Amino acid sequence: MITNSDRNNNILPDLLGAINAIKLYSYKHPQVGLFIGKVMEGFANIFETDNKLIIGVFNDSLLVNQKPVVGMVKVSESMVRLLNEVSVDQIVFLKGLNEEEFSVFLNQTFGTSTGKFGLSEYAHILLGKISTDEKTDDEIKVDSIMELDSTNDFIRMLQNLDLQKPFNFNMVSDLSIDLVETFKYSVSPLKYLAEVKSEDEYTYIHTINVALLSMSLAKHIGIVGSELMDIIYAALMHDVGKMLVPKEILNKTGPLTPDEFETIKSHTLNGVMYLSNQKGIPRIAILAALEHHIKYNGGGYPNIAQSWKPHFVSQMISIADIYDALRSNRPYRTRLEHDEIIGILRHDAGIGLNPKLVEVFIDMLNNQFS
Numbered sequence: 001m002i003t004n005s006d007r008n009n010n011i012l013p014d015l016l017g018a019i020n021a022i023k024l025y026s027y028k029h030p031q032v033g034l035f036i037g038k039v040m041e042g043f044a045n046i047f048e049t050d051n052k053l054i055i056g057v058f059n060d061s062l063l064v065n066q067k068p069v070v071g072m073v074k075v076s077e078s079m080v081r082l083l084n085e086v087s088v089d090q091i092v093f094l095k096g097l098n099e100e101e102f103s104v105f106l107n108q109t110f111g112t113s114t115g116k117f118g119l120s121e122y123a124h125i126l127l128g129k130i131s132t133d134e135k136t137d138d139e140i141k142v143d144s145i146m147e148l149d150s151t152n153d154f155i156r157m158l159q160n161l162d163l164q165k166p167f168n169f170n171m172v173s174d175l176s177i178d179l180v181e182t183f184k185y186s187v188s189p190l191k192y193l194a195e196v197k198s199e200d201e202y203t204y205i206h207t208i209n210v211a212l213l214s215m216s217l218a219k220h221i222g223i224v225g226s227e228l229m230d231i232i233y234a235a236l237m238h239d240v241g242k243m244l245v246p247k248e249i250l251n252k253t254g255p256l257t258p259d260e261f262e263t264i265k266s267h268t269l270n271g272v273m274y275l276s277n278q279k280g281i282p283r284i285a286i287l288a289a290l291e292h293h294i295k296y297n298g299g300g301y302p303n304i305a306q307s308w309k310p311h312f313v314s315q316m317i318s319i320a321d322i323y324d325a326l327r328s329n330r331p332y333r334t335r336l337e338h339d340e341i342i343g344i345l346r347h348d349a350g351i352g353l354n355p356k357l358v359e360v361f362i363d364m365l366n367n368q369f370s
């Protein structure tokens with residue numbers, strides 16, 4: 001019986017053949033095409049059940065999906081040497097990869113234009129460093145997402161939100177792009193989440209953190225390109241309705257009256273109304289503003305039909321939302337430890353939260369890489 005691990009490793013000889021062929025021949029040579037065809041067949045098999053294939057080097061050993069390759073000594077040695085030659089420690093191939101993208105990648109990385117891989121933008125291939133290696137941090141451009149200019153522009157825009165003025169959605173897109181670019185090769189969300197220093201900045205910092213966590217979760221699932229951008233956008237906008245809640249209620253340190261609680265809950269519908277009146281807002285952002293407090297199996301708020309199932313993206317944002325809320329100090333409780341939060345998420349899995357997504361989210365946090 002062929003295991004998934006065998007099936008994944010079986011692609012290695014053809015991949016090695018393709019790399020060697022492109023080093024010897026021109027891009028269009030039939031020999032290159034032959035190997036590329038075989039590799040694409042291998043990917044088709046793998047992507048039937050998996051969303052990605054990770055090939056990496058660690059301590060001069062070849063890893064496939066972060067497991068050492070057993071056997072195939074010659075193939076592994078050659079692959080390690082070739083990856084070292086082009087200073088690539090890890091390649092992630094994502095579902096959706098087609099022959100053209102793979103051919104361009106192969107040519108630019110190993111072919112005559114060797115060394116130019118950094119200039120390429122691949123939709124389904126990520127090049128980077130092994131996640132457990134300290135060198136991973138070389139790929140991160142900032143120590144904190146609060147250092148990004150786009151983060152600060154975005155927060156200022158939220159602080160000064162004016163119902164009478166058109167919404168500057170370019171700032172949301174700019175921050176979405178910056179987050180993708182900054183964490184292109186590696187994500188350690190726990191390390192880069194911003195800390196809340198005062199209660200009145202909570203909503204802004206929380207929004208940025210939820211975007212970072214949602215992006216990491218989406219990437220871990222294998223979502224890339226414009227869909228990834230839309231998810232980040234939706235996360236950045238999920239609590240926009242809170243900007244319309246009076247500050248004295250939003251930042252109140254004492255217990256809320258039932259009326260005040262209703263006002264806070266209204267941030268979902270207020271967000272929907274606000275975003276619906278703007279031009280150019282992705283539909284998913286409006287949906288996530290509506291649904292991020294609706295429970296997986298019904299209930300939550302706003303009051304909506306019990307049978308209503310939140311969109312998959314709203315379900316993702318809900319998990320990121322709860323995780324960040326629990327890890328933050330609030331006036332009514334101190335922050336919870338990572339393990340306590342994981343326990344709460346697991347307890348809510350299948351009730352308020354999508355159980356499969358909860359497990360993927362926990363896996364993402366444990367891996368610290370996507």
Ligand SMILES: [Fe+2]
Nearest residue numbers: 238239292293
């Ligand atoms: Fe919310």
Ligand SMILES: [Fe+2]
Nearest residue numbers: 206238239321
């Ligand atoms: Fe939130």
